[in-house]
Amino acid sequence: MKPRKGTRAAAAVIAILALSATACSTKEKDKDPAPNGSGNAGQLKTGAGVSDTEIKVGELSDLSGPFAPLGKSVTNAEALYYEQLNAAGGVCNRQVKVEVKDHGYDPQKAGTAYTELSGKVVGISQLVGSAIVTQLKDQIEKDGILTLPQAWPSTLLGKKVIQVTATTYDVEIINGISYLAKNVGLVSGDKVGHIFSDDEFGANSNAGAKYAAQQAGFSLVEQKIKPTDADMTAAISAMKSAGVKAIIVSASPRQVGPIMGGTETAGFKVPVLAHSVGFHPQLLALVGAPMEARLYVASPVPSINTDMPLLTKLVADYKAKYPDQPIDQGVLSGYTTAAMFGEALKAACKAGDLTPAGVMAAHRAQTSLDLGYGAKLDFSSPDKPPTYQTYILRVDKTVPSGLKTVEQAFESPGARTYTLPKPS
Structure with missing residues (x-):
């Protein structure tokens, strides 16, 4: 018996309504609430670390080793950023959740911690330590997850998935020596010493120091130390002699x-x-007077106590959330690094691709990101740092971070004539 025409028409209408409801549901679920992106009108692609309600981000920090003061400040500041991001609606109607692991600057612990995160996060918004990043970089590249290290050697350039977030150590020290040459009475023929840790951090900085010394006509006196050394007597004696x-x-x-x-x-x-990674305000209780008189700090960012709207608000927000914790440069570094990752997530949402590959692509498409502290960042080339500029800071015990900006962002002539090491 043939069905009546009206029955077929009603069935068709019901089917169309069902499809419409499904389409509306998908669109609304994948829409990112303002101001964190408008979402994509089609199906949102998701992958590792992304569910219908969450976006999971990993952090590998040093909370118990030689860079623990930095690691703690960075971790706290990143938590503050993501808390604020989630309060504003998150990204793509999802809350960003962070999983933090402490490697204590121990390569073995770092390898284990990374394995525990791999495949479970959309990316890594904190990875402390040049040596640790160097150890893990090939695996990170294989896994294809965007990683923002708290380490700035130029040897980490050349991989799309690893984003050095500011001026590299070698370029930073070139700018720093240029500043010293103009401001502390150094002249051609003078000897300048370099005490540096025997690792990727120290080696990369020394490459820049060699170049800057040569350009200025200085003789560079080198002294390696182990990252774990506590007694600096021999190094100081060598410099004095x-x-x-x-x-x-x-x-x-x-x-x-x-x-x-x-x-x-x-x-x-x-x-x-x-x-800047070599300074922490806790040092002022031990050697405050010498630091105020003689210490200069080369930094990729200004003092967090600089009078800028972003920085003033950040200090106030951080004090409110962590009233017993010191305000140091790690706070600014952590907050802005998390913001870089947050911007990548927002851009990936708009593009309709929240897979690890989509987040990486969205990040690399940014050519002039302004986070509000002065420098504009260009992430388009994996082979170059996003900026060549450096700030010079001096010790000031009257401000919470212990540092004040004495030279705004600048780029010395040698910053671009220097040849960055070829990516490995």
């Missing part, structure tokens, strides 16, 4: 402090230039 007029230090805060105190005790009161 050589008669250097300034010292560059590429090491952790646990070593910068004894160098400042030891040179003061020895009556060897020369200017000292360190990277």
Whole structure:
């Protein structure tokens, strides 16, 4: 018996309504609430670390090793950023959840921690330590997950999945030595010392120091130390015997402090230039006076206590969330790094692809990201740092971070004439 025409028509209408309801449901589920992206009108692609309600991001930090003060500040600041992002609606109607693991700057622990995260996160928004990143970079590339290290050696360039977030150590020290040459009375023919850790961090910084010294006509006196060394007496003695007029230090805060105190005790009161990762305000209780008088800090970002809307708000928000924790440069580094990852997630949502590959592609498409602290960042080339600029900071015990900006972002002539090491 043939069905009546009206029955077939009603069935067709019901089918169309069912399809329409399904289409509307998919579209609404995948739509990203303002202001974090408009979503994609079609089907959203998702992969590792992304469910219907969550986006999982990994962090591998040093919370118990030589860079623990930095790691703790960075981890806290990233948590603050993601909390604020989630309060604003998250990304693609999903809340961002962070899984943090402590490697203590131990390569074996780092390998285990990475394995535990691999395949479960859409990317890694914190990975502390040059040596740790170097150890893991081939596996990260194989897994294809965007990773933002808290490490800046140029040897990490060349891989799409690894984003060095600021000026590399070698370029930073080139800019820093250029500043010293103009501001502390150094002249061609002077000896300049470099005390550096025997790892990727120190080696990369030393490559820049060699180039800058050659360009300025300085003689570079090199002194390697182990990352775990606590006694700086031998290194200081070598610098004093050589008669250097300034010292560059590429090491952790646990070593910068004894160098400042030891040179003061020895009556060897020369200017000292360190990277921002080598300073922590806790050092001021031990060697405050020498640091105020003689320490210069080369930094990829300004002092967090600089009068800028983003920084003023960040300090206030961080104090409110972590009233017992110090305000240091790691807070700014962590917050802005998380913001870089957040912007990649938002862009990936808009493109309709929240897979690890989609997040990486969305990140690399950004050519002029302004996070609100001055420098614009170009992430388009894996072979270059996103900026060649450096800030110079000085110690000031009256501000929470212990540092003030004395030279705004600048790029020395040698920053671009220097040839970055070929990516490995």
